[in-house]
Amino acid sequence: xxxxxxxxxxxxxxxxxxxxxxxxxxxxxxxxxxxxxxxxxxxxxxxxxxxxxxxxxxxxxxxxxxxxxxxxxxxxxxxxxxxxxxxxxxxxxxxxxxxxxxxxxxxxxxxxxxxxxxxxxxxxxxxxxxxxxxxxxxxxxxxxxxxxxxxxxxxxxxxxxxxxxxxxxxxxxxxxxxxxxxxxxxxxxxxxxxxxxxxxxxxxxxxxxxxxxxxxxxxxxxxxxxxxxxxxxxxxxxxxxxxxxxxxxxxxxxxxxxxxxxxxxxxxxxxxxxxxxxxxxxxxxxxxxxxxxxxxxxxxxxxxxxxxxxxxxxxxxxxxxxxxxxxxxxxxxxxxxxxxxxxxxxxxxxxxxxxxxxxxxxxxxxxxxxxxxxxxxxxxxxxxxxxxxxxxxxxxxxxxxxxxxxxxxxxxxxxxxxxxxxxxxxxxxxxxxxxxxxxxxxxxxxxxxxx
Numbered sequence: 001x002x003x004x005x006x007x008x009x010x011x012x013x014x015x016x017x018x019x020x021x022x023x024x025x026x027x028x029x030x031x032x033x034x035x036x037x038x039x040x041x042x043x044x045x046x047x048x049x050x051x052x053x054x055x056x057x058x059x060x061x062x063x064x065x066x067x068x069x070x071x072x073x074x075x076x077x078x079x080x081x082x083x084x085x086x087x088x089x090x091x092x093x094x095x096x097x098x099x100x101x102x103x104x105x106x107x108x109x110x111x112x113x114x115x116x117x118x119x120x121x122x123x124x125x126x127x128x129x130x131x132x133x134x135x136x137x138x139x140x141x142x143x144x145x146x147x148x149x150x151x152x153x154x155x156x157x158x159x160x161x162x163x164x165x166x167x168x169x170x171x172x173x174x175x176x177x178x179x180x181x182x183x184x185x186x187x188x189x190x191x192x193x194x195x196x197x198x199x200x201x202x203x204x205x206x207x208x209x210x211x212x213x214x215x216x217x218x219x220x221x222x223x224x225x226x227x228x229x230x231x232x233x234x235x236x237x238x239x240x241x242x243x244x245x246x247x248x249x250x251x252x253x254x255x256x257x258x259x260x261x262x263x264x265x266x267x268x269x270x271x272x273x274x275x276x277x278x279x280x281x282x283x284x285x286x287x288x289x290x291x292x293x294x295x296x297x298x299x300x301x302x303x304x305x306x307x308x309x310x311x312x313x314x315x316x317x318x319x320x321x322x323x324x325x326x327x328x329x330x331x332x333x334x335x336x337x338x339x340x341x342x343x344x345x346x347x348x349x350x351x352x353x354x355x356x357x358x359x360x361x362x363x364x365x366x367x368x369x370x371x372x373x374x375x376x377x378x379x380x381x382x383x384x385x386x387x388x389x390x391x392x393x394x395x396x397x398x399x400x401x402x403x404x405x406x407x408x409x410x411x412x413x414x415x416x417x418x419x420x421x422x423x424x425x426x427x428x429x430x431x432x433x434x435x436x437x438x439x440x441x442x443x444x445x446x447x448x449x450x451x
Contacts, residue, residue: 018219019212021186022179024064027071031175031211032064032168043163047075054133054140056118056148056157059165062210065143066116072141073112079103081113081138085120090128097132104137111138118142119151126153133159147252167209174200176211177218192228202233206240253283258293261336265294266301270340277336281329291317294335305345305417312338343417351410358408365405398432407434 024030027037036043046052052072057065073080081096100111113129115121133140133156140160142148148157168176177200180187207214221239222229257280264272280290291313298313316335320328370387389399409430413423 017216018180018187019215022176022183022215023067024071027075030064030068030071032172033068033165035166036068036163042161046161047072050076052076052112052139054156054160055142055163056152056160057141057143057163057165058146058148060167060209061145062207062212062214063165063168064211065165066114069112069114069141069143073114076110076112078139079109079111081111083113083115085115085117085125090125093125093128097129097138100132100138110136112141113138114141114143116143117145119144119146119148123153126156130155130159145252150252168211169209170204173204173207173209173211173214177203177214180215180218188222191222193222194228194230196230196232198233199231199236202236206237254280254285257283257285258289262293262297262301265297265336265340266344268340268344270337273336273340274333277332281325281332287320287325287328287332288317290332291320294332294339297339300349301344301346302339302342303345303348303419304422305343305347305414305419307418309339309342343419345414345416345419347411347413347419350412355410368402368405370401371403396432398429400433403433 030037035041038044055069055072057069059065070080070082079100081100083092083096096111096113100113103109103111118126129138129140130153132138140156142152142156142160144151148160148162181189181193181195183189203214203217207217217236217239218231221231221236224239225235257276261273261276261280264276277290295310295313295317298309302309313335316331319331323331369384370389372384387401389401391397391399393399411426413419413426415423
């Protein structure tokens with residue numbers, strides 16, 4: 001390498017942010033994802049036997065997906081081609097695939113095609129990969145922060161190994177920060193820096209397991225001071241100018257936080273429920289989506305154990321639509337806390353599910369003649385509604401007649417909240433109905449025998 005080229009390379013490296021400069025150059029330097037890189041792991045064995053196929057790497061940002069893809073190409077000595085689905089389209093993709101085919105034919109050397117943000121490719125663009133992936137022209141490594149089962153073509157998913165990346169542990173983040181502080185060439189090893197005992201712990205707490213964010217905070221804190229640099233918990237916290245929430249209103253975080261919110265309400269944990277509500281609000285969640293989920297929970301998980309839950313939630317929905325953010329957060333908080341602390345019952349949910357299953361799977365029950373509509377001219381000639389007993393004419397408001405044609409018990413109130421009272425009412429009503437129906441049937445049978 002000429003002196004000019006070396007100087008040019010050095011200038012380029014100096015211009016890179018700390019996170020890019022500290023990117024691992026070998027697998028030995030790679031930090032985190034021990035579940036993927038353990039000595040006996042599937043990935044390590046595939047590399048060992050040079051049988052690396054196509055991979056889909058998914059997980060939070062800053063956990064090493066791009067770095068590991070490059071290191072895999074280096075370890076297997078295959079050509080590495082990189083595309084970004086945000087910047088490139090089908091034209092560039094086809095060019096890379098054509099070169100890969102020629103290289104394989106001429107040199108016998110395979111190509112690892114790394115596509116960052118692969119979920120940004122639409123279905124047609126992802127389909128363009130299928131033939132070359134299937135024939136082994138390229139080994140695809142796709143990286144995404146989204147769940148591949150939602151964001152990637154099922155045909156590609158079925159042809160790939162799925163590797164889930166996890167947030168880096170506090171120990172992993174600490175190791176990366178200490179390495180950056182001590183490295184004299186790529187990090188700050190040549191600077192005079194004093195680090196307080198608890199300084200790095202502050203970064204670890206606010207970086208959300210994201211190596212890139214942790215190193216960026218460290219870099220900002222160091223470059224904002226003149227030497228000697230003093231790194232304290234306060235100076236590092238101040239370097240995190242705005243703690244952006246990791247939340248994608250169309251991705252995994254959206255669905256996972258919604259699931260956590262509803263399950264916390266169902267589990268009666270008000271503190272957890274209010275936290276997940278806060279996460280979704282901070283992430284910019286659609287307020288109408290939140291309201292719809294709460295309305296569903298009011299009926300699905302609370303039901304008649306607290307009949308006030310549903311009208312309260314519908315009122316919250318109306319209030320949120322009328323006043324919007326930020327003030328509607330108070331109505332949402334009030335409603336979430338009420339639902340979390342309300343007595344729970346899924347009896348209504350179980351009842352409708354069971355009844356619909358009977359409708360789908362069993363013979364359809366005809367409407368009993370006495371319950372059929374008799375309000376049109378000529379209905380009486382067909383016997384429609386004949387024998388119907390008007391319930392309000394009965395002393396207790398319960399008419400002795402069959403309303404279904406068979407005996408089926410769908411609703412089973414729980415012994416919690418208002419359903420305790422409903423259960424008592426239900427048992428009394430069922431007993432009255434069946435006693436009177438049985439008495440009526442016995443009378444009719446005696447009359448038929450007499451005739």
